[in-house]
Amino acid sequence: MDRHLLPWGTPPAERADAARNRVLLLATAHEMLAELGADALTMDALAERSGLGKGTVFRRFGTRAGIFQALLDDTEHAFQEQVLSGPPPLGPGAPPLERLVAYGRARARFLLDNHAIARSSLDSRQPVAAGSRTSQVHIRMLLAQLALRDADTDMLAVQLTAALEGPLLLYLPADDLQHVDRQANRLADAWQDLVHRLFDH
Incomplete structure (x- = not known):
């Protein structure tokens, strides 16, 4: 069994609101990628589509x-x-x-x-x-x-x-x-x- 050899452990605990934002942002990003393609997926566009602030998107992803x-x-x-x-x-x-x-x-x-x-x-x-x-x-x-x-x-x-x-x-x-x-x-x-x-x- 390889499970102990691979670095896929339990992620650090998140605040409830941060966890909800992460799920929402990833789901929205997947939707945009499928509908519009990679070129259309930008920080600003993701913030607008998700309804979250640009600061939230920046803190989550950085770039x-x-x-x-x-x-x-x-x-x-x-x-x-x-x-x-x-x-x-x-x-x-x-x-x-x-x-x-x-x-x-x-x-x-x-x-x-x-x-x-x-x-x-x-x-x-x-x-x-x-x-x-x-x-x-x-x-x-x-x-x-x-x-x-x-x-x-x-x-x-x-x-x-x-x-x-x-x-x-x-x-x-x-x-x-x-x-x-x-x-x-x-x-x-x-x-x-x-x-x-x-x-x-």
Whole structure:
């Protein structure tokens, strides 16, 4: 069971009004994204649509990219549950190499399905992160189970995570993102090829 290895704990307690505002803002942001597209989802527009003050929106998200970071996090829960307790090979029960392949394939699909959110979550004013902390921890766990001789599994996990997460979208031409199924399959196949070339000896 992986649950103790992944940093998905109970979030800090919120005041009741803050919790209501968070739920309202995320629901409103999801609605706007579906109806109007990512370009129309701004701090001002979200404040107006939700009926909350601009200060409330700013305190909750900080930046426009913060809105999309929160949306991306909100969409991850079902994916995380599949990793934690879903059927193998994505969930527990399969050999680590199979799980590593399955994780990358599923993550590529998730990223492309949510490419508008993931791409908009990248903040040009901040350093580009190597990827989600959750992915790093999970990949590092699987690498440790592979018992790689003399490998720096911490840095390897960072590098492999960077191949799966939001920054990857910076390298895909916008035209490619119009063909989600094709690009998701290509990314998943490339990930599987990479993992087997590195670790299947």
